[in-house]
Amino acid sequence: MKSIKTILNGLLYENPTFILLLGMCPTLATTTGVSNAVGMGLSAAAVLICSNIVISLLRKLIPSKIRIAAYIVIIAGFVTVVQMALEAYLPGLYESLGLYIPLIVVNCIILGRAEAFASKNSVWLSALDGLGMGLGFTCALVLIALVREVLGAGEILGMSIFPEAWNFQPASIMLLAPGAFLTLGVLLGIINAVRGRGGKKNA
Amino acid sequence: MLEILRNIFTLSIGAIFIENFVLCQFLGICPFLGVSKKVETASGMGFAVVFVMTVASAITWVVQYFLVKFGLDYLQTIAFILVIAVLVQFVEMFLQKAIPALYESLGIYLPLITTNCAVLGVAILNTTKFTEGPTFLYSTLYGFMAGVGFLVAIVLMAGIRERLETSDIPEFLKGMPITLITAGLMAMAFMGFSGLSF
Amino acid sequence: MKTSNPVVLALVLFLITAIVTFALAFVNSLTEPVIAMNTEQKITEAQQAVLDADEFSDDFDTSNIRLSETGVSVDALKLGFTDGECVGYVVTTTCSEGYGGDIQVMVGINNEGGENTVNKIEILSLSETPGLGANAQKDTFKDQYGGKEAGITVKKGGGAAGNEIDAISGATITSKAVTKAVNAALEAASGVVVSSDFTESVESESEEPESTEPESVESESAEPENADIGDAVPVEVGEKAEVE
Numbered sequence: 206m207k208s209i210k211t212i213l214n215g216l217l218y219e220n221p222t223f224i225l226l227l228g229m230c231p232t233l234a235t236t237t238g239v240s241n242a243v244g245m246g247l248s249a250a251a252v253l254i255c256s257n258i259v260i261s262l263l264r265k266l267i268p269s270k271i272r273i274a275a276y277i278v279i280i281a282g283f284v285t286v287v288q289m290a291l292e293a294y295l296p297g298l299y300e301s302l303g304l305y306i307p308l309i310v311v312n313c314i315i316l317g318r319a320e321a322f323a324s325k326n327s328v329w330l331s332a333l334d335g336l337g338m339g340l341g342f343t344c345a346l347v348l349i350a351l352v353r354e355v356l357g358a359g360e361i362l363g364m365s366i367f368p369e370a371w372n373f374q375p376a377s378i379m380l381l382a383p384g385a386f387l388t389l390g391v392l393l394g395i396i397n398a399v400r401g402r403g404g405k406k407n408a
Numbered sequence: 409m410l411e412i413l414r415n416i417f418t419l420s421i422g423a424i425f426i427e428n429f430v431l432c433q434f435l436g437i438c439p440f441l442g443v444s445k446k447v448e449t450a451s452g453m454g455f456a457v458v459f460v461m462t463v464a465s466a467i468t469w470v471v472q473y474f475l476v477k478f479g480l481d482y483l484q485t486i487a488f489i490l491v492i493a494v495l496v497q498f499v500e501m502f503l504q505k506a507i508p509a510l511y512e513s514l515g516i517y518l519p520l521i522t523t524n525c526a527v528l529g530v531a532i533l534n535t536t537k538f539t540e541g542p543t544f545l546y547s548t549l550y551g552f553m554a555g556v557g558f559l560v561a562i563v564l565m566a567g568i569r570e571r572l573e574t575s576d577i578p579e580f581l582k583g584m585p586i587t588l589i590t591a592g593l594m595a596m597a598f599m600g601f602s603g604l605s606f
Numbered sequence: 607m608k609t610s611n612p613v614v615l616a617l618v619l620f621l622i623t624a625i626v627t628f629a630l631a632f633v634n635s636l637t638e639p640v641i642a643m644n645t646e647q648k649i650t651e652a653q654q655a656v657l658d659a660d661e662f663s664d665d666f667d668t669s670n671i672r673l674s675e676t677g678v679s680v681d682a683l684k685l686g687f688t689d690g691e692c693v694g695y696v697v698t699t700t701c702s703e704g705y706g707g708d709i710q711v712m713v714g715i716n717n718e719g720g721e722n723t724v725n726k727i728e729i730l731s732l733s734e735t736p737g738l739g740a741n742a743q744k745d746t747f748k749d750q751y752g753g754k755e756a757g758i759t760v761k762k763g764g765g766a767a768g769n770e771i772d773a774i775s776g777a778t779i780t781s782k783a784v785t786k787a788v789n790a791a792l793e794a795a796s797g798v799v800v801s802s803d804f805t806e807s808v809e810s811e812s813e814e815p816e817s818t819e820p821e822s823v824e825s826e827s828a829e830p831e832n833a834d835i836g837d838a839v840p841v842e843v844g845e846k847a848e849v850e
Contacts, residue, residue, distance in 0.1 A: 301733065
């Protein structure tokens with residue numbers, strides 16, 4: 206069914222992080238812990254779904270020449286709403302995501318899907334595409350965050366997972382900048398190997 | 409006066425080395441990974457970004473002043489991104505007439521400077537980082553220096569990648585994986601600056 | 607819509623922007639009061655947690671307080687009363703030298719027998735790296751400040767004694783910033799003159815704020831992460847980054 210296919214597309218076949226290689230900045234920055242990753246992923250997903258819906262609704266009315274500018278304004282609107290909602294109802298998450306909340310506006314995933322999908326498809330399918338892509342993004346973030354948090358702090362969601370007796374000494378560098386690049390690079394390498402093809406030359 | 413000079417020095421060295429936008433703050437990653445295959449295009453992109461970041465910092469400072477004055481802080485995101493979008497549009501038109509060769513080689517990546525998180529990022533950072541003293545000077549200068557930091561990072565990466573072209577890398581690591589691992593090693597190197605202070 | 611008429615283009619864009627702006631203004635009117643209420647509630651709860659007092663005075667004018675260090679400022683100062691007696695102070699300070707930016711600390715100060723000692727601290731605002739500087743929120747770190755007097759110093763590598771606290775491993779910058787905020791709170795409290803009817807004035811100290819030694823102004827980064835590698839052995843990939 207087309208609906209299911211659309212969702213699966215975003216989740217797997219065209220996963221925005223691992224296949225489309227979009228939205229790298231928040232991927233590297235907010236994966237220091239699983240809770241941050243979930244927060245960022247879901248916030249971006251919310252914006253993506255809403256903006257996809259609105260842009261699809263207006264797709265026949267927005268003149269082609271100014272479409273990018275119009276998309277940006279609409280996306281910025283939803284990002285600001287998410288910003289204000291987080292500040293009011295989830296202040297802890299708001300503080301730890303910090304600068305990266307407003308930066309959702311320039312997350313290439315959202316603008317990319319608006320241009321590639323929402324502007325050409327029905328409202329229902331666009332919403333599903335937003336859902337699939339948003340979930341795909343969140344899962345990717347969580348996967349990376351799991352690696353970084355376990356190796357970098359020995360914890361998941363702030364809770365220690367290794368028994369005291371093991372005396373696990375975490376590699377703090379995983380929580381810092383190099384750790385982010387290395388984790389993503391290695392994961393992409395593994396995915397490429399599993400898919401049986403060499404790395405794409407588009408990088 | 410001395411205090412101001414010291415701040416200027418600190419923020420300059422900071423923006424380029426200690427808190428390099430690409431390698432430490434994760435801003436501007438997409439073009440950093442996307443346009444760093446050749447040193448020539450990388451430096452062209454780098455210079456364009458320096459220009460946009462500097463001018464954007466200056467203009468958004470003025471915009472922020474009015475937003476705060478009228479209590480419209482929540483419109484910051486939307487106002488800033490509009491300013492940046494318009495600015496990039498002008499840069500595009502200018503380059504097309506004045507330096508067509510550069511315009512051609514940057515291609516699609518030129519309008520993509522609008523979505524470069526480094527530009528919006530530095531504009532927002534300026535509003536929280538500088539609260540006393542000549543903030544307009546600090547903001548514009550920081551925008552310029554941050555752009556230079558981006559330029560340094562992207563040209564370094566391009567230099568390395570040009571060399572990697574002729575190296576024997578396993579198939580599954582070619583392209584993005586090895587680029588990211590390289591970036592990780594570069595980030596590690598830049599961490600050496602983190603204890604620096606004045 | 608297929609049109610190239612610039613007037614129509616500008617108009618449509620303007621219309622979209624206008625609608626979005628009004629929608630935002632609406633949402634703002636809903637969330638602004640909630641945010642303000644949250645902040646107030648957080649402060650009231652923190653106050654009660656840091657100082658054991660029955661009542662608290664109103665905020666005093668802190669604009670005259672001069673601290674001896676830069677990079678830190680006093681946000682609020684109140685007295686705490688039990689049975690009509692002033693038992694101490696609640697001072698809120700902000701240090702801008704955290705790794706990820708400002709750190710705001712509320713310090714409950716006991717004034718037993720004229721000596722100001724820390725009762726308890728609460729960190730109100732923190733943007734440090736999870737797993738490193740963010741561990742400043744853990745009680746094991748915060749409780750160290752209990753009983754300390756003005757001029758607290760930070761010791762790396764464990765074994766803090768006397769008026770010292772142990773730094774968080776790998777997060778010296780955060781530890782120093784929090785300590786600076788606490789010291790500033792103690793300094794502000796010591797400049798307070800309590801008049802007999804508890805309408806007190808805050809004495810401004812006569813020294814001008816000097817610029818501090820570079821030692822305490824370690825490089826900040828707006829990125830919430832910690833890296834005190836500057837004074838450690840080189841780290842190889844895969845090795846733990848234990849910083850001393």
